[in-house]
Amino acid sequence: MTRSSRLAAPLAVLALALPLAACVDNAPAAPGGATGAAGPAAITVDSSADACALAAASAPSGNVVFKVTNSGDDVTEFYLLAEDGLRIVSEVENIGPGLARDLVVVAKPGTYVAACKPGMVGDGIRHPFTVTDSGAVVAPSGELAEQIAAATTSYVAYVKDQTEQLLTGTQAFVDAYTTGDDDTARALYASTRLHWERIETVAESFGDLDPRMDLREADLAEGEEWTGWHLLEKDLWAPSADANGGTVYTPLTTAQRADYAARLLADTTELNTRTHAAEFASTITADFIGNGAKGLLDEVATGKVTGEEEIWSHTDLWDFQANVDGARVAYEGLRDVVVAKDPALAEDLDARFDTLTGLLDTHRDGDGFVLYTALSTDEVKKLSVAVDALSEPLSRLTATVVL
Numbered sequence: 001m002t003r004s005s006r007l008a009a010p011l012a013v014l015a016l017a018l019p020l021a022a023c024v025d026n027a028p029a030a031p032g033g034a035t036g037a038a039g040p041a042a043i044t045v046d047s048s049a050d051a052c053a054l055a056a057a058s059a060p061s062g063n064v065v066f067k068v069t070n071s072g073d074d075v076t077e078f079y080l081l082a083e084d085g086l087r088i089v090s091e092v093e094n095i096g097p098g099l100a101r102d103l104v105v106v107a108k109p110g111t112y113v114a115a116c117k118p119g120m121v122g123d124g125i126r127h128p129f130t131v132t133d134s135g136a137v138v139a140p141s142g143e144l145a146e147q148i149a150a151a152t153t154s155y156v157a158y159v160k161d162q163t164e165q166l167l168t169g170t171q172a173f174v175d176a177y178t179t180g181d182d183d184t185a186r187a188l189y190a191s192t193r194l195h196w197e198r199i200e201t202v203a204e205s206f207g208d209l210d211p212r213m214d215l216r217e218a219d220l221a222e223g224e225e226w227t228g229w230h231l232l233e234k235d236l237w238a239p240s241a242d243a244n245g246g247t248v249y250t251p252l253t254t255a256q257r258a259d260y261a262a263r264l265l266a267d268t269t270e271l272n273t274r275t276h277a278a279e280f281a282s283t284i285t286a287d288f289i290g291n292g293a294k295g296l297l298d299e300v301a302t303g304k305v306t307g308e309e310e311i312w313s314h315t316d317l318w319d320f321q322a323n324v325d326g327a328r329v330a331y332e333g334l335r336d337v338v339v340a341k342d343p344a345l346a347e348d349l350d351a352r353f354d355t356l357t358g359l360l361d362t363h364r365d366g367d368g369f370v371l372y373t374a375l376s377t378d379e380v381k382k383l384s385v386a387v388d389a390l391s392e393p394l395s396r397l398t399a400t401v402v403l
Contacts, residue, residue: 040065040104040403045116047095048072052116052125059107060134063403066103066114070095074119080105081113085126087207090291093120093298104399106287109133140286144337148286148401151333155289156281158329159199163272166195170268174261177232180254186236190315190368193229197322198329201295205283206274213267216309227263230312237312286334290398293330296323297391305384307372317369320383321360327394328353334401342400345393352390359386 040063046053049072068078075096080089080103089112092103109131117124140148169192176184196203196214204210213228220226234249235257241248252260274280303309304320331338331349338346359382363370375383 042067045069045078045114046071047076047078047116047118047125049074049118050125052078052114052127054114054127054129057127058130058132060136061107061109061131062134062136064105064107064131066092066105067100068092068095068103068116069100070097072118073097077117077120077124078103079113079115079117079124080107080129081115081126083111083113085113085115087205090287091295094302101395104403106285106402107131144340147336147340148334151286151289151337152281152284154333155330156284158333159202159275159284162195162199163268163275166192167268167272169195170265174265177236178258178261182236185232186313189229189233189236189313190310190318193315194318194322194325196229197299197319198326200299200323200326201292202275203271204295206271209267209271209274213264213271216311218308218311227260228267229264230310231260232257232264233310234312239312286337286401287398289330289334290401293327293397294391294394296327296330297387297394299323301384301387301391305380305387307380310372314371314373315369316372317360317363321369324353324356324360328357331394331397334397337401338397342396345396345400348393349390349397352386352393356383356386356390359383 041059042065043059044055045066045068047068047070066078066080068076070076075094077091077093077095078101079091081087082089090103090105092101095101112129112131113126114129115124115126169188173185173188173192176182176188200214203213211228214230215226215228216230217226217234235252238249238251300320300323304316304323307314307316309319310316331353335346335349338349360369363375363379
C-alpha cells in the first residue's frame with residue numbers, strides 16, 4: 001500500500017458513483033484551459049514545492065485531461081478527489097522533477113477537489129474544482145457497449161472470487177497465528193496475501209478498510225494505530241534491534257495477537273461483504289478497470305520491486321506476481337475494445353506482459369518464489385526495466401478505451 005492510498009474514503013462515498021480514470025501519457029488534448037466540444041477538456045497543472053496551479057477551476061462534463069507538470073524538486077502526485085476531499089476519483093503518481101504526465105477522467109457534473117502532493121506526503125495543496133453539465137453523452141454504444149459490459153461483468157466476478165479466497169485464507173492464517181502455530185502462519189502469509197494484492201486497487205477504494213488492513217509501518221502518521229497484515233508480519237518475522245531502529249523488538253502478547261488477528265479477520269469479512277453488495281457492481285466501469293490495471297503496476301514499481309512492501313518477511317515477489325496477475329486480468333477484460341481501437345497497443349501489451357511474467361518465472365521456487373533478499377542487484381534491475389517497459393503502454397489503456 002502506498003501513502004497515497006490512505007486518501008481514499010469509505011464505501012459510503014462510493015455511492016456517489018463518481019467515475020474513476022487512469023493515468024494516461026500523451027493523451028490527445030489541447031494545452032491551456034478547456035477545449036470545445038470537438039475534443040476533451042484539457043487543464044494544465046503546474047505542481048511545485050509550494051503551489052498547485054491549475055489553468056482553470058472548472059471544465060465541462062465528459063472527457064477531461066489534466067496535463068500535470070512537476071516544476072518542483074521532489075516527486076509529486078496529482079489527485080482528483082470527491083467533494084468531501086477524501087475519496088480518490090482518479091490520480092497520477094510518481095511524477096519526477098521536470099517530468100509531465102496526463103490524467104484522463106470521464107467526469108460527471110459535480111464539485112471536486114484537485115490536489116497536488118509534492119514529496120508524496122501530507123494532505124497536499126488543494127483547490128476546489130467544478131465540472132459543469134455539458135449535456136454531452138459519453139456512454140458507449142453498439143458493439144463497444146456490449147464489450148465493455150462483458151468486461152465489467154467479468155471483472156466484478158473476478159473481484160468477488162478473490163475476496164472469497166482471501167477470506168478463506170485469512171481465516172486459516174488467523175487460526176494458526178492466534179494458537180501460536182507460527183510456522184503454519186508464516187507458510188500461509190504470502191499465499192493468502194496473493195488474493196489481496198490481485199485486487200489491491202479495488203480494496204483501496206474502500207478507504208476505511210485499506211489503511212487498517214495493509215498499512216506499512218513506514219507510512220504511519222504520528223499518533224496513528226498500526227493494525228493489519230504488516231503488523232502481524234513483523235511479529236512473525238521479528239527483526240533484530242539493528243533492523244528495528246536500534247530498539248529490541250517486543251513480541252505481541254497472546255491477548256494482542258488475538259485482538260489484532262480478530263480485527264484483520266473482521267475487516268476481511270467486511271471487504272468480502274462490500275464486494276458482494278448489489279451496489280458494488282455499479283461502481284465497476286471501464287475507467288475503473290483501466291485505472292486499476294495501471295494502479296496495480298504502479299504498486300509494483302513503488303513497493304514490490306524495491307523490496308519495501310514485505311520488509312520483514314521478504315515475500316515481495318509473491319505480491320509482485322499478484323499485482324501483475326490483477327493488472328493482466330483487468331487489461332484482458334478490455335482487450336477486445338483495445339484490439340478494435342488500437343490493435344498495435346494490444347499487441348504491445350500482450351508482449352510486455354509475457355516478458356514480465358517470464359522474467360518473474362525465473363525466480364520461482366516450488367509453488368512460490370525466492371525471497372527478495374536472494375535477488376542480485378542486476379536481477380532487481382532487470383525486473384524494474386521490465387516493469388517500466390510495460391508501464392508506458394499500460395498508461396494508454398484507459399484513454400484508448402474511453403476516448
